[in-house]
Amino acid sequence: MSDSEANAYGDLLAFWAPFLLLRLGGPDTVTAVALEDNELWGRHLLNLLFQVGTASYVFYQSFPNSKLIVPTILLFIGGTIKYIERTCALYFASFSKFCRSLLPPADAGENYAEIMKQHEAIGNMEATLETPYRIAHYGAEKGKILDDRTVIKEAFFYFARFKGILVDLIFSYDLEDDSYVFFSGRTAKDALRIIEAELNFFYDVLYTKAAIVHRPTGYLLRAISSGSIVAAFACFYVLDKHGFHEYDIQITYTLLLGAVSLEFVALGLLICSDWTIAKIGTSEELSQFKGSIFVKFFLMVKSENSPFALHMICARWSRSLFQYNLIEFQLRKWPKWIEKLIDPEMKILKILISLGKWLRIEKILISLGEWLQDLKSERVKPYSEKLGELIFNELKRKASFQEERKQISSARGKWALEHTKTGQDCQNLLPFVRDVDYGESLLLWHIATELCYNKNKSRNNQCESSKVLSDYMLHLMIKEPDLMSAGVWIGQMRLLIRDTCAELDRFLSQYIFNESKTNKTEKYVCEELLSVPTTWTPADVKRDRSKSVLFDACILARELETFHENKWEIVSEVWVELLARAAINCRPHVHAQQLRKGGELITLVWMLMVHLGLSKQFQIARGHVNAHAN
DSSP, X not given: OOHXXXXXXXXXXXXXXXXHHHHHHOOTTOSOSSHHHHTTHHHHHHHHHHHHHHHHHHHHHHTTTOTTHHHHHHHHHHHXXXXXXXXXXXXXXXXXXXXXXXXXXXXXXXXXXXXXXHHHHHXXXXXXXXXXXXXXXXXXXXXXXXXXXXXXXXXXXXXXXXXXXXXXXXXXHHHHHHHHHHHHTSOHHHHHHHHHXXXXXXXXXXXXXXXXXXXXXXXXXXXXXXXXXXXXXXXXXXXXXXXXXXXXXXXXXXXXXXXXXXHHHXXXXXXXXXXXXXXXXXXXXXXGGTTSHHHHHHHHHHSTTOTTOHHHHHHSOOOEEXXXXXHHHHHSOOOHHHHHHHOTTSHHHHHHHHHHHHHTOHHXXXXXXXXXXXXXXXXXXXXXHXXXXXXXXXXXXXXXXXXXXXXXXXXXXXXXXXXXXXXXXXXXXXXXXXXXXXXXXXXXXXXXXXXXXXXXXXXXXXHHHHHHHHHHHHXXXXXXXXXXXXXXXXXXXXXXXXXXXXXXXXXXXXXXXXXXXXXXXXXXXXXXXHTSOOSSOHHHHHTTSOOOOHHHHHHHHHHHHTXXXXXXXXXXXXXXXXXXXXXXXXXXXXXXXXXXXXXXXXXXXXXXXXXXXXXXXXXXXXXXXXXXXX
């Protein structure tokens, strides 16, 4: 290699160094994979300083004789800014900083000493006190169907005021009243559309660079970094490349084209994001753009039917509900050798795991067993607007009892049975929610719902929605225990499920699998279960030997059948209350963690309950001038 070729290669090495900064800066759509990643901002800051120092040293070695000095400086500026953006995004999303950023300034309230002195002098307390002026936000006209732009604008408005919920801040009753009036006046579809968009803002703050980029300094830095990268490409393109190896030139063009392409994609996502639409909708300076073709085009691109709205599909809720049905799970039998292989209680699995530890593949074996179990048990149901209407209307009905909201938010079926829409006397159903733990109640109602569902010939909307909620809640109980941990003791729940499955297995072996009939469907199993006499309760027969609730659920199903056509109205109300109890008692950071997986229905229900006032986080006395979350 000649001296000129060696120098040219050294210049290229210096030019390639800033590409590492671009890669470490990452895309705008992902800065953290989990909430814990935000707490590692200090490590990223240290890495930023180290990488910038390394790139600077490599660049210094080729200075000042490098032919690529200008594009190298430009690329270095762009890469450094990108990595600074990511580090700042992680820092501002970390729990301590996020919490501090939401705390209001210290507020001593009205000057009590001065007011009391004036009162003594004037003698009229009402004249002394000034009535505080509060701006209420009631948004769009009640009952009006909202367009996409209004949905995003309202979602951003409530996101800005309720984002403190992620760190358990307390809100004012004034904010509760405003939020309740707005959401109770919406249709179920529009209310849930707003909450979906609002949760998307939460996702962006916690897991992306959006909160950093969508501010004046962020726009300026993004313009500088993007312009620097494009200018670096242009400089290299017009540069005399005499002395450079052809293969090295091709590699450099590939790196530059990749960097420029990613910048244009990021720019497109930035312009078409919800944040841009929201800021245009709420900014007085940008009010002239509100009804422009510019905004209409972005809304068209962002619509659900647009093939270009890929980022929306990735960030927003998938509108899918995982289903787990206990009877169906036990009825679908693998071949015996597979059952023995994946059953955690069988010795064969323990032996394989012990062998796997020696071979260091025990995690693979455990994951394989869980995967096989999931193949047998998991189903997915699409979210339906009928289900959304049921949940919204029932929660709105509960929120209308203003003085009882806090008690209602913690109810787990009892309130629903005592306040049915049909006015039925449900005293005979109360023991199945009042005298049992939440987890046991959920399992009881799950099996009873399945029994009634398979017995019914005609199925209405409440019936189908109850079935979907029943299977969804059991999925959360078994597959997402963190979302249910606030209301359920996980160890006890595992005993309940294990003993119930054992009793169901014994029943299937004795009365189903040993028969010559080929039509062994869930409907047939449910009919056979309901045919078992239940003159005595299972507790009278078994004492406390088993935790199984299989035949207690059969008794509950028989009680439900006495309500005839009103049965599914009652069942659906109980399931909404069981779902609401789990949603509002789950810690906010657990809901936030679900956003990275695409979100869950239970998280939407949690946010809806907060907006309707069914939360314990509204505790600042009415009349307080400055709401803590405003």
